[in-house]
Amino acid sequence: MLLSLALGFFLIWIIYKDLTEEDKQNIIESFREANYWWILLSMVIAITSHVFRAYRWRYPLESLNIHINLPNRFAAVMIGYLANLAFPRLGEVTRCAVLTRYQKHPFEKLFGTVVAERVVDAIILVFIMIFTSILQIEILSEFLADALGPLAEKSDAALILIGIGVLGLGVAYLGWRFLNKSTHKFAVFFREKVHGLMDGMKSIKRMKGQLGFYFHTAMIWIAYVVMYYVALKAFPETAEVPFGGVMASFALGGLTIVAVQGGLGAYPLAVMAILLLYGINKDLGYAFGWIIWTGQTLAIILVGFLSVLAMPLLNSKQPSDV
Numbered sequence: 001m002l003l004s005l006a007l008g009f010f011l012i013w014i015i016y017k018d019l020t021e022e023d024k025q026n027i028i029e030s031f032r033e034a035n036y037w038w039i040l041l042s043m044v045i046a047i048t049s050h051v052f053r054a055y056r057w058r059y060p061l062e063s064l065n066i067h068i069n070l071p072n073r074f075a076a077v078m079i080g081y082l083a084n085l086a087f088p089r090l091g092e093v094t095r096c097a098v099l100t101r102y103q104k105h106p107f108e109k110l111f112g113t114v115v116a117e118r119v120v121d122a123i124i125l126v127f128i129m130i131f132t133s134i135l136q137i138e139i140l141s142e143f144l145a146d147a148l149g150p151l152a153e154k155s156d157a158a159l160i161l162i163g164i165g166v167l168g169l170g171v172a173y174l175g176w177r178f179l180n181k182s183t184h185k186f187a188v189f190f191r192e193k194v195h196g197l198m199d200g201m202k203s204i205k206r207m208k209g210q211l212g213f214y215f216h217t218a219m220i221w222i223a224y225v226v227m228y229y230v231a232l233k234a235f236p237e238t239a240e241v242p243f244g245g246v247m248a249s250f251a252l253g254g255l256t257i258v259a260v261q262g263g264l265g266a267y268p269l270a271v272m273a274i275l276l277l278y279g280i281n282k283d284l285g286y287a288f289g290w291i292i293w294t295g296q297t298l299a300i301i302l303v304g305f306l307s308v309l310a311m312p313l314l315n316s317k318q319p320s321d322v
Contacts, residue, residue: 012265015286023283030287034234039291042231043299049223050303053077053117056216060113063207066105071314073099075307082304085262085297092118102315124221128251136244225250231292238288241278249274253289267293 019027054074061068080095096110207213228250232238241249249271256266268289275285 015265015269026281026283027287030235030284031291034287034291036234038230038233039295042227042292043295045223045227045230046296046299047303049220049227050074050077050081052216052219052223056213056220057113057117059207059209059213059216060116061110062209064109064113066109066113068099068103068105069314071310072103075311075314078300078304078307079311081300082308085300085304098311102311120217121220124217125251125254128221128247129255132244132247132251136248224254227296228253228292231295232288234291235284235288237280237284238275241275241280245274245278248277262297263293 051074054070054077057073057077058068058070061073076095076099079098080091082091083094084091092111092114096107096114099105099110100107225247229246232241232246252270252274253263253267256270257263260266268286271289271292272282272285275288276282280288
């Protein structure tokens with residue numbers, strides 16, 4: 001936790017220390033000029049995505065003969081997101097723990113279904129990253145050409161991208177071989193986690209209503225993209241970013257939320273870096289990153305705390321499944 005927080009504040013400091021007075025003024029002006037109605041709509045869409053997530057959870061739960069109504073599932077999901085802001089990756093545990101407390105279902109079974117969901121979401125995020133890279137190969141090639149300078153002049157930037165990809169696959173293969181064969185305690189720990197993920201995936205294969213599960217999975221990710229796309233409307237400049245830029249900045253921003261606690265410091269930086277490739281001024285891009293991050297974080301805090309308060313009320317009587 002402390003390391004993740006420290007990294008977030010370090011990234012904020014890295015940017016802030018190099019800002020000129022003009023940069024600071026531009027960022028402040030951007031905050032003033034933003035159309036916050038679009039940000040509010042983005043927040044509503046984000047909450048809607050969490051409703052889809054809570055509804056989707058029904059399917060793996062029912063495969064284990066666990067019946068929990070939608071209000072309880074939604075409240076648990078939001079409490080989990082709230083916990084993630086305080087402690088990285090604690091949300092999945094908290095989400096199951098609150099339902100174990102109020103609904104008296106086995107924690108291990110609840111957690112297995114969450115693991116299964118996360119595996120599916122991770123696969124989708126990887127697919128989005130690959131799709132976005134292919135879609136934006138020209139932009140990435142230009143970026144590499146600028147970044148690599150003289151080396152790029154002697155080589156085709158697209159070939160460099162392919163070479164990096166091949167090298168990455170080679171390293172991944174060697175790493176997998178090591179983790180699969182080694183008796184080192186880290187490798188053993190990793191294999192146990194992978195086996196746990198595979199066990200979680202089995203609940204999806206066994207469950208009824210797979211069509212409903214995958215439909216709601218699609219709706220979750222569509223809502224994520226629409227949420228981000230709508231937020232870009234807050235400024236005339238960012239509203240003109242092409243679809244490829246929307247997907248690239250969305251995907252990289254999403255990765256920072258996984259890598260750094262809640263995306264603190266890293267999310268605005270990632271969004272700025274991608275938008276810069278599409279002609280968006282760095283000050284505006286940085287301000288936009290902070291605006292959307294703040295909006296989504298406030299939505300989680302507000303609905304998360306309301307969910308904490310609602311949980312005892314929802315379980316004062318055991319309602320029927322929804």
